[in-house]
Amino acid sequence: MTPRLHPQHSRNGAAPPVDLPALEVQHLSVTYEHTRALDDVSFVVAPGERTAVIGPNGAGKSTLLKTLVGLIHPTSGAIRVKGHVHTQCSAVAYVPQRVQVDWSFPVSVWDVVMLGRTAHIGLFRSPGKRDREQVQHSLELVRMSDLARRQIGELSGGQQQRVFIARALAQDAFVLLLDEPMTGLDVRAQDEVLRVVDNIHQNGVTVLVATHDLQQAADVRHYERVLLLNQRLIGTGSARNVLTAENLAAAYGGHLHRVETEQGVLLLHDSH
Numbered sequence: 001m002t003p004r005l006h007p008q009h010s011r012n013g014a015a016p017p018v019d020l021p022a023l024e025v026q027h028l029s030v031t032y033e034h035t036r037a038l039d040d041v042s043f044v045v046a047p048g049e050r051t052a053v054i055g056p057n058g059a060g061k062s063t064l065l066k067t068l069v070g071l072i073h074p075t076s077g078a079i080r081v082k083g084h085v086h087t088q089c090s091a092v093a094y095v096p097q098r099v100q101v102d103w104s105f106p107v108s109v110w111d112v113v114m115l116g117r118t119a120h121i122g123l124f125r126s127p128g129k130r131d132r133e134q135v136q137h138s139l140e141l142v143r144m145s146d147l148a149r150r151q152i153g154e155l156s157g158g159q160q161q162r163v164f165i166a167r168a169l170a171q172d173a174f175v176l177l178l179d180e181p182m183t184g185l186d187v188r189a190q191d192e193v194l195r196v197v198d199n200i201h202q203n204g205v206t207v208l209v210a211t212h213d214l215q216q217a218a219d220v221r222h223y224e225r226v227l228l229l230n231q232r233l234i235g236t237g238s239a240r241n242v243l244t245a246e247n248l249a250a251a252y253g254g255h256l257h258r259v260e261t262e263q264g265v266l267l268l269h270d271s272h
């Protein structure tokens with residue numbers, strides 16, 4: 001049986017009275033000291049959508065995700081999550097790039113995922129039944145229940161990535177942000193992560209994935225929406241509508257070419 005997340009996530013459960021956008025970003029700008037990373041970015045994401053966030057290196061993809069989760073304060077602009085003005089809260093969860101995590105820390109898979117419950121448990125209580133159930137469900141969703149007692153340092157890169165996705169799910173978030181989750185993984189491990197993203201999507205969670213893999217981003221089997229950034233928002237919507245020759249040239253210069261296929265848009269680099 002596929003585990004269900006909290007009822008608020010369930011597509012089959014009682015529907016909320018109004019289907020508000022999962023995310024509304026209005027005129028968002030972020031400046032680091034002297035660098036403008038995001039400039040007047042506005043977009044809306046519907047509940048349950050999978051969005052690939054793409055753009056060249058330094059386009060502001062990581063900055064966007066970190067701002068959405070509240071790690072970075074915007075210079076200006078507003079973010080709403082399900083209609084509510086967003087301050088840091090557990091409704092949005094962020095999985096950082098793998099290189100930003102210390103994997104030698106001696107802690108089990110179960111304990112890492114339980115960390116996602118901290119906001120619900122509080123500092124001075126022990127985990128309760130609901131916390132343990134949620135950890136179990138999250139591990140099942142990422143297909144890691146069998147390895148719950150393993151130390152995280154003993155896992156493969158793909159398994160570690162899935163544990164961190166489970167930790168974010170355990171938080172009860174309905175928006176999940178993944179920062180370059182495929183980087184450094186072999187093709188099989190990448191497929192596993194994509195399957196996990198599909199699973200999460202089936203459970204009604206909204207997912208944004210920053211990726212430099214344009215081909216994967218353009219695959220309509222994995223993403224309903226792409227969001228093409230280069231400091232400013234160049235386009236958002238279906239891959240077919242956004243990955244136009246004009247938009248690609250605006251983001252990457254004239255080095256990418258598009259070919260339409262049944263799976264979506266095929267992008268070819270000059271070097272091919």
Ligand code: ADP
Nearest residue numbers: 032035037055056057058059060061062063064
């Ligand atoms: P991407 O994820 O698309 O590669 P980033 O969001 O990491 O882009 O970076 C966007 C821009 O902001 C880049 O010019 C980068 O050098 C700059 N930047 C990112 N993080 C910092 C920081 N902590 N301090 C100063 N500049 C930063």
